[in-house]
Amino acid sequence: MSTVMCGAMSIVLFSVWRSFPAEIGGLREWALGLLFMVAGTVLLTLRGGAVPKPLPVLTMNAVLLWGIGLSMIGTEKFYGQRPSWRLFHGVWLAGMGAMAWWLLVRPDFPARVAVFSAFVTLFYCRQVGLIARHGERQFPTLFFGALMLIQALVVATRGMLALFGGGTSVDLLRPGPFQNVYLAISSFMVLMLVVGFMTVATRRLQTILEQRSTRDPLTQVLNRRGFGDVYARERALMQRERRATSLISIDLDHFKSINDRYGHATGDRVLVHVAEVIGKVLRASDHVARFGGEEFVVLLPDTGMERACSVAERIQDVLRAPRNNGLPAYTASIGIACQLSAEEDLDGILQRADGALYRAKALGRDRIEVAEPATLPSRVALG
Numbered sequence: 104m105s106t107v108m109c110g111a112m113s114i115v116l117f118s119v120w121r122s123f124p125a126e127i128g129g130l131r132e133w134a135l136g137l138l139f140m141v142a143g144t145v146l147l148t149l150r151g152g153a154v155p156k157p158l159p160v161l162t163m164n165a166v167l168l169w170g171i172g173l174s175m176i177g178t179e180k181f182y183g184q185r186p187s188w189r190l191f192h193g194v195w196l197a198g199m200g201a202m203a204w205w206l207l208v209r210p211d212f213p214a215r216v217a218v219f220s221a222f223v224t225l226f227y228c229r230q231v232g233l234i235a236r237h238g239e240r241q242f243p244t245l246f247f248g249a250l251m252l253i254q255a256l257v258v259a260t261r262g263m264l265a266l267f268g269g270g271t272s273v274d275l276l277r278p279g280p281f282q283n284v285y286l287a288i289s290s291f292m293v294l295m296l297v298v299g300f301m302t303v304a305t306r307r308l309q310t311i312l313e314q315r316s317t318r319d320p321l322t323q324v325l326n327r328r329g330f331g332d333v334y335a336r337e338r339a340l341m342q343r344e345r346r347a348t349s350l351i352s353i354d355l356d357h358f359k360s361i362n363d364r365y366g367h368a369t370g371d372r373v374l375v376h377v378a379e380v381i382g383k384v385l386r387a388s389d390h391v392a393r394f395g396g397e398e399f400v401v402l403l404p405d406t407g408m409e410r411a412c413s414v415a416e417r418i419q420d421v422l423r424a425p426r427n428n429g430l431p432a433y434t435a436s437i438g439i440a441c442q443l444s445a446e447e448d449l450d451g452i453l454q455r456a457d458g459a460l461y462r463a464k465a466l467g468r469d470r471i472e473v474a475e476p477a478t479l480p481s482r483v484a485l486g
């Protein structure tokens with residue numbers, strides 16, 4: 104029953120692989136790996152059938168080890184690591200060689216179980232290591248890591264029992280307490296592994312979708328929506344801690360002529376460069392966004408007008424600075440507004456910063472203008 108369910112789950116994983124974004128790696132290998140594991144389990148039941156015994160035994164082990172190895176490759180790809188095909192093929196060949204030796208040349212069942220368990224444990228341990236090193240500290244990852252660890256422990260226990268307890272205690276086709284526990288845990292754990300794959304993949308999908316909806320795809324800085332979210336958080340802090348916040352509005356000068364003269368692709372590279380250099384000037388707690396076209400906005404939490412002006416000057420300097428990356432020279436006009444009260448909202452401070460920016464444009468561009476403070480009821484203004 105659980106084998107049928109695992110087979111069905113591998114179909115689910117295949118459809119997830121086809122419908123999730125390609126940047127979520129490893130789904131195909133997880134689905135294929137699971138399919139091989141299911142096939143291996145089916146072959147286990149044919150072990151003593153009409154076909155000569157050694158052949159189904161070898162095939163079953165080959166298929167099972169291949170499937171578990173593929174799931175390791177899937178986990179490597181999922182965490183953005185280069186797949187270790189050499190380790191995979193090396194372990195598989197060594198495992199099969201050892202199995203053939205202790206099956207055909209010197210038949211020894213406990214030795215076979217021990218060596219097979221050792222290689223499977225190695226595949227699972229590699230995945231535990233990957234999850235510990237590269238996984239996010241979130242529940243889905245911890246759950247996934249715990250499942251892999253339990254798998255590794257269960258298989259390692261079987262290997263140890265084979266070594267020290269003899270063959271009969273670990274022969275899965277004989278009834279016995281360990282066999283019952285092992286088979287129950289293994290089939291349950293394979294199902295749980297699929298749940299593990301699905302939880303980490305779905306969490307990754309959620310992160311990617313959140314990223315896509317809040318980031319500008321060209322420059323990777325926040326878009327208007329992402330900036331709105333960040334501003335809302337900062338405004339709540341401002342309300343609690345009664346601190347000033349500044350906003351800088353930056354617009355490149357005569358950007359249309361850069362596009363017209365050097366082409367749209369060069370215009371795009373200029374925009375990416377602008378986002379990069381602005382980012383380098385800012386503190387980790389500051390935020391930069393692109394509001395479409397050639398307009399960038401910077402939010403400086405816990406910052407009064409004086410520091411905002413010096414940040415704006417530094418931005419202007421780095422944008423003006425000569426560069427050797429083949430990009431044309433350009434300048435920017437800048438408007439700054441400082442918010443002293445949480446009573447003002449994003450539209451309000453943006454309007455004031457944009458007003459200052461338009462003044463900078465009107466006064467000849469390549470300059471910084473400062474907005475008048477907002478006129479608000481005195482009870483909410485900060486000192």
Ligand SMILES: Nc1nc2c(ncn2[C@@H]2O[C@H](COP(=O)(O)OP(=O)(O)OP(=O)(O)O)[C@@H](O)[C@H]2O)c(=O)[nH]1
Pocket residue numbers: 321354355356357358359360362366367368369370371374395396397464468
């Ligand atoms: N390369 C590129 N160009 C863009 C993008 N978005 C908008 N633009 C271009 O940006 C230019 C903006 O032109 P304008 O609004 O006239 O502004 P400007 O030429 O910078 O003039 P001023 O702002 O008055 O100094 C237009 O030519 C748009 O096509 C983009 O993502 N990539």
